Amino acid sequence: MLLHYCPQCGSKLQPGFKFCPACGEKLPCPMVDPAEPAEPAPGPPHPASTREVNLGAVKASASSTLTRSPIRTTRRRSIKMPSSPAPTPVALLQTAPHADQKTLKSPRKRKTTPDNLEESEPNEVSSPQTPQPSQTPPSPSSQSLPSAKGRGKRAKRVCAVEPVQEGTEVCDQSGKKWRLVKLLYQTEVELTYEVQQASRGTTSDDWMHILRMGTKDGQMFVEQNFLQRAAKPIAVEKWMKKYSMDFLGIPACVGFGIYETYRFLIFPDMGQTLQSVVDREESLPERAVLQLAIQLLDALEFIHENEYAHADLHAGNIYVTTNGQRTKVFLSGFGHAFRFCPGGNHVEYRESSRTPHQGNLNFISIDSHKGVGPSRRSDVQSLGYCLLSWMTGTLPWGGITQRNSAIFAEKERYMSDIHGLMSYCFKKRKVSGALQCYLTQAMGLNYTEKPNYSLLKTGLNESLQKMGGRVSDPLVYR
Structure with a gap:
C-alpha cells in the first residue's frame, strides 16, 4: 500500500521512509512504488552508503517540511527534543517519541450551558519544546468561567487583600x-x-x-x-x-x-452593616423587613433612573444607623454596578455577555447566573430574595455550597412557583402577604421592563401601616 502522508500526524512522506520524520512513528508498511521494478534484496550496506542514504532522507524531510501548512510545521517544532548532544541522522529517523508526549490537538470548543459553566476550564496548550517557568496553580475561585460561543468575558482573578497597618x-x-x-x-x-x-x-x-x-x-x-x-x-x-x-x-x-x-x-460614617445584625438574629420581624424594603426601593429607583443597576444586593452592602427617632438605610457596595441603559438605550438580552455568577450567589438574579447584563428587574428580584431571607432566615438554595449551577437550577425552579417558595421558607409560620405580592410582581417582569416602583412600595407600605409602623421609625430587630 502506497502511503503519501503519515497516518499519525499527517506529514507528507517520501518513498523509502520506514519512520515518519515529523512524529517518529513507525509506518504501517515499507513504501514501495509499484511503478518501479522490484529490486533484489541488497547485501550488507556499506557504512558510507548508509550514511549517504539517511542524510538524503533527512534533507528530503527538511524539504517536505517547507511545503507543509503552518499548522503542521508548528506541530513538528513542538516535539520535545532531549538536552543531550545532537543525534546522528540515523538516530533522528529511528527515535520514537517519548511515552509522555501526546499528539497536540486543537482544543475543542464546548457549548456553555448553566450546568457546565462552573465545571469548564479553559485549556492552554504550550509547546513542550520550551520549558515553562513554574507557576502556582490558581485557586478555584480565581479561575475564569468560559462563555458560550466565546463571547463572554473572563472573570478577573480575585486576589485577597492584606490588611494595612493601623495608624498608616x-x-x-x-x-x-x-x-x-x-x-x-x-x-x-x-x-x-x-x-x-x-x-x-x-x-x-x-x-x-x-x-x-x-x-x-x-x-x-x-x-x-x-x-x-x-x-x-x-x-x-x-x-x-x-x-x-x-x-x-x-x-x-x-x-x-x-x-x-x-x-x-x-x-x-453610615453605622453598622445589616449583615452584622443578621448574624446576631436568626430572622428579622416582618415590620423591620418592610421598613428596609421601602427605603432600599427608593435608592434603587434613583440609580435605575441614572441608567445603572446595582447587581449585588445583600446585607453586607447595606448600612443602617439610628439617629434619634429615625433609622436611615444606605445602599453601598457598587463594585458590580452595570450601566444597563447607556444614553437611554437598553442593552439587549444576551446570555454569557458577562461573567456568569458574579456577586453573592444566594441573592443574585437568574440573569446574573446566566451572564446576562443586570437590569432593573435583576435588582428588584435580588431584593426579593434578600427580604425573604431576612424575614425567614432561610432560602431553598441556602445550603448549597458546591456548584453555582445547582443554585441557579433551584432559583429557576421556584421562578414560577412563588407559592411553593413561600411555603418552603415560612414552613408552618404565617406567610407574609405583602412579600408574596412583591415577589409575584418582581418575578413577572420582562428584561427591559421598568418596574412600577410606586405600586411595589404602596403594597409594602400598606402592610406596614396595618402593623402600626412607619418607614422612618427606628428599626426593632426582635
Missing part, C-alpha cells in the same frame, strides 16, 4: 491626609477602616468617617466610576428636592485615592 496615613486626591484608626470589616476583596483626618486631634467626632479599600483595578474602581458618574451629591439633592424626600440612602463619597496597590474611597 493615606492621602486622597485633594491632598487631605487620613489616618487608619481601626479595621472594622474584612472580606476577601475589601477592607473597611474607621478613619480620621490626620491634621486634627483625636476627638471621637473626627472618627465619623469610614474608608473602604480594595485592589486598584478591582471593584473599587467600578464603584468610584459609578459614584462619579451617577451618584454625585448634587444629583442626590436634586432628586430629593424633586420628590419632596428628606432622605435618600445613597452614600456621599468625600474622598478617594490610591495607596500602593490599593484604591480607597472615604464616606461619612
